[in-house]
Amino acid sequence: xxxxxxxxxxxxxxxxxxxxxxxxxxxxxxxxxxxxxxxxxxxxxxxxxxxxxxxxxxxxxxxxxxxxxxxxxxxxxxxxxxxxxxxxxxxxxxxxxxxxxxxxxxxxxxxxxxxxxxxxxxxxxxxxxxxxxxxxxxxxxxxxxxxxxxxxxxxxxxxxxxxxxxxxxxxxxxxxxxxxxxxxxxxxxxxxxxxxxxxxxxxxx
Ligand code: ADP
Ligand code: ZN
Numbered sequence: 001x002x003x004x005x006x007x008x009x010x011x012x013x014x015x016x017x018x019x020x021x022x023x024x025x026x027x028x029x030x031x032x033x034x035x036x037x038x039x040x041x042x043x044x045x046x047x048x049x050x051x052x053x054x055x056x057x058x059x060x061x062x063x064x065x066x067x068x069x070x071x072x073x074x075x076x077x078x079x080x081x082x083x084x085x086x087x088x089x090x091x092x093x094x095x096x097x098x099x100x101x102x103x104x105x106x107x108x109x110x111x112x113x114x115x116x117x118x119x120x121x122x123x124x125x126x127x128x129x130x131x132x133x134x135x136x137x138x139x140x141x142x143x144x145x146x147x148x149x150x151x152x153x154x155x156x157x158x159x160x161x162x163x164x165x166x167x168x169x170x171x172x173x174x175x176x177x178x179x180x181x182x183x184x185x186x187x188x189x190x191x192x193x194x195x196x197x198x199x200x201x202x203x204x205x
Contacts, residue, residue, distance in 0.1 A: 007108035017084035056161030108188040
């Protein structure tokens, strides 16, 4: 199955995408994670993306389109994939249609009021990419034992910027995919386990 997760920063799409990908045994393709890794390794792409990401802006379309195009050409994507964080603009969605298709777009919806809390309490393991929240009580990464840190773009100023960017550039995709008849809306508010059940249901799995 070819699935895309859509939602505001902090909606919980990454957490859900990770679990659903494991359950369906298909890869999770997170453009944010690919970019963070490139920054960590200081590759030319990472150097180009760094200032955009840290300020909460979007990385230019051509950069992320190329990342996804190359990644989807790999063998493990042949039976399906979950796109997490891409497309994020209408031009990205139009470009995607030139080289891949989607069966289903899952919009994870949350109340705006809780987003800032979620993002400011979020912690990240740079070693393996795992994300958690201070309320969940992990002292070190539950996956690899690595140190948990706060992402630079989870600072208050970047959070505000990311939410504005979402409203302006990404939210129009809701209508774009609704018109194509493949949009499903699920709640990002309740317990993760309930959220996963709801997603499996709308996917018909
Ligand atoms: P979140 O969903 O919490 O915002 P992501 O890991 O999806 O986190 O993205 C982090 C940052 O990576 C974004 O704010 C943006 O700068 C960059 N990024 C990720 N995906 C894209 C994309 N499709 N287009 C442009 N920039 C992107
Ligand atoms: Zn880890």
